[in-house]
Amino acid sequence: MAIRLEKGQRINLEKGNGAKLTNFCVGCNWGAIVTSGGFLGFGKSTKAVDLDLSCIMFDANGQIIDHIYSPLYRPEFLSRYGMPMGKVDSLDRALHHSGDDLKGDQGGDDGLDNEIITVDLNRVNPNVNQIFFFLNNCGKEDFSQIPYASIRMYEGTPTHVKEVFASYDVAAMPQYKGMTALIMGKLYRRNGEWKFSAIGDAYPDANICETIKRIAANYAK
Ligand SMILES: [Ca+2]
Numbered sequence: 001m002a003i004r005l006e007k008g009q010r011i012n013l014e015k016g017n018g019a020k021l022t023n024f025c026v027g028c029n030w031g032a033i034v035t036s037g038g039f040l041g042f043g044k045s046t047k048a049v050d051l052d053l054s055c056i057m058f059d060a061n062g063q064i065i066d067h068i069y070s071p072l073y074r075p076e077f078l079s080r081y082g083m084p085m086g087k088v089d090s091l092d093r094a095l096h097h098s099g100d101d102l103k104g105d106q107g108g109d110d111g112l113d114n115e116i117i118t119v120d121l122n123r124v125n126p127n128v129n130q131i132f133f134f135l136n137n138c139g140k141e142d143f144s145q146i147p148y149a150s151i152r153m154y155e156g157t158p159t160h161v162k163e164v165f166a167s168y169d170v171a172a173m174p175q176y177k178g179m180t181a182l183i184m185g186k187l188y189r190r191n192g193e194w195k196f197s198a199i200g201d202a203y204p205d206a207n208i209c210e211t212i213k214r215i216a217a218n219y220a221k
């Protein structure tokens with residue numbers, strides 16, 4: 001049975017059979033906004049929703065030492081905040097992003113995640129102490145307007161979900177009105193073991209750089 005994560009919950013990365021979860025995917029599934037249109041459905045339209053799943057890594061002192069976010073962010077925008085270019089691989093090659101989805105599911109929920117970060121905990125640089133996963137919405141709408149958006153951890157590949165370990169619903173809830181960024185949770189080391197903490201805090205951040213600065217200032221220390 002998959003764990004339905006609650007805000008603030010901390011979990012061990014241990015499966016039902018006692019084995020450790022070390023290789024898994026963190027994925028986000030979401031849908032485009034479909035407006036029903038008028039008479040006989042004429043005028044029905046689909047509005048693309050561009051969510052971005054990213055992660056940022058900190059050392060034991062709370063300093064940022066690596067990141068994964070979309071290479072499509074413009075360098076001149078990032079440099080205004082002192083942020084480096086986006087990339088899809090961590091420096092240690094332990095984490096990999098499937099690529100920036102700009103639209104969301106167009107024909108209803110396809111059951112697959114639109115952006116996925118694969119994780120191999122055995123390959124993570126020993127200096128990485130915390131890995132935060134977060135979502136930003138690049139469009140004008142807020143999370144409450146998106147028909148569905150959920151984040152989950154599962155075993156398998158980006159195109160094949162073998163077993164869901166934990167899941168977390170993000171959208172279509174009144175408390176997400178006006179919110180454009182969500183700090184989903186963090187993987188962190190304790191006494192040599194990885195654990196996961198579900199954070200679930202939403203903010204009206206204007207862009208990814210504001211969210212990264214917020215995590216560094218308020219969550220990583
Ligand atoms: Ca995206």
Ligand SMILES: [Ca+2]
Nearest residue numbers: 029105112114
């Ligand atoms: Ca999908």
